Amino acid sequence: LTVDSGLGQFNPTPRRWLNLQEYQSKKLMQESGVAVQRFYVADTASEALEAAKRLDAKEIVLKAQILAGGRGKGVFDSGLKGGVHLTKDPAVVGELANKMLGFNLTTKQTPKDGVKVKTVMVAEALDISRETYFAILMDRSCNGPVMVGSPQGGMDIEEVAASTPELIFKEVIDIFEGVRDDQALGMAANLGFKGPLQRQAADQIKKLYDLFLKVDATQVEVNPLGETPEGQVVCFDAKINFDDNAEFRQKAVFAMDDMTESDPTEMEAAKWDLKYIGLDGNIACFVNGAGLAMATCDIIDLHGGKPANFLDLGGGVKERQVYEAFKLLTADPKVEAILVNIFGGIVNCAIIANGITKACRELELKVPLVVRLEGTNVHEAKRILAESGLPITAADNLEDAAKKAVAAIKN
Secondary structure, eight states, rough: OOOOOOOOSSSOOOOOOOOOHHHHHHHHHTTTOOOOOOEEESSSSHHHHHHHHHOOOEEEEEEEOSSSGGGOOOETSSOOOSSSSSOOOOOHHHHHHHHTTTSSSEOTOOOOOOOEOOEEEEEEEOOOOHHHHHEEEGGGGTTTEEEESOOOOOOOOHHHHHHHHGEEEEEBBTTTTBBHHHHHHHHHHHTOOOTHHHHHHHHHHHHHHHHHHHTTTEEEEEEEEEOOOTTTTOOOOOOOOGGGGGGGOOOOHTTTTOTTTTOOOHHHHTTTTTTEEEESEEEEEESSSHHHOOOOOOHHHHTTOSSSEEOOOOSOOOOOHHHHHHHHHHHHOOOEEEEEEESSSSHHHHHHHHHEEEEEEHHHHHHHEEEEEETTTHHHHHHHHHOOOOOOOOOSSSSHHHHHHHHHHHH
């Protein structure tokens, strides 16, 4: 269930959110007493084989650890199909791990070349007799954390909310009292747990809230929170989102962040407080504000062009950021023109203009540049650009800028 999770870190521009691998989330849950499957982590095929033997389970599940979703239907460049496999034979675990580790796994959510698998999780496979959904998240409308649950788990909770809203249960948590026993038992009952299982589920709910507080989470989502034929309540899969404002006191958690799967250009942009997302087009966009950046991409597309990126400069801009942004844009071989679209509220247009002229000279810009500036110090900014002697095309508004950028490529 999507609920606004808060303001995020106070930075000039949004930063990359912390993402954890599945096994890392399970470790955090385990440390808080939350019931999860028994599991081990392996970096080599021999370690995976030994882990499978140590588990001594009726059935074992082997999962490739990457941040992207859709692993089950993914394909490895080793020829192996599927990043999730079930087997009853420990020897097979070693054979499968040998075809996973060190190879790229491609799914619908990875880059086209896939992501190299460096770690696998070897876990006990448990039967699930019933699946439910449970989450704790920050809800602005309630000014704090809420519990959200449904007896319909193991599927997209958005679909459940749309088709059977009466099966979505929500409970506000008092931040001074925490999750009360009666609240936990009531939510467990709403999820369909009965008898001893109701008490078990209530205990898991309280422990999940303890984890939520302990790691400064904005969301802890368990889907499914399942019931086994043996009468156990187990958290089978979890997603944890963290409050980046709490990084200063959650150093151990943030140290787990695996940035090797991130786009190198996005990571370089983040160093300069720039939000960058690469696209497939040939017109680079240099904009302040996510909304304006999306509008710029749309207008370019409307006039027959294709944006090469989404680059949000944000507020509180320094000339060096402008320069570094141009370095990123010009390093993309697909870029055939650059469109700058700045609306200066917090942003000082004169700083942008100085950064642009510096970048053009030092980087020896070789592609057409179209600039549209409005707002704070815009007259000074336009004077700087006009007197620079550089081949910069000025635009009066966004539509004019988009048309000129598209025309520059066609010419």
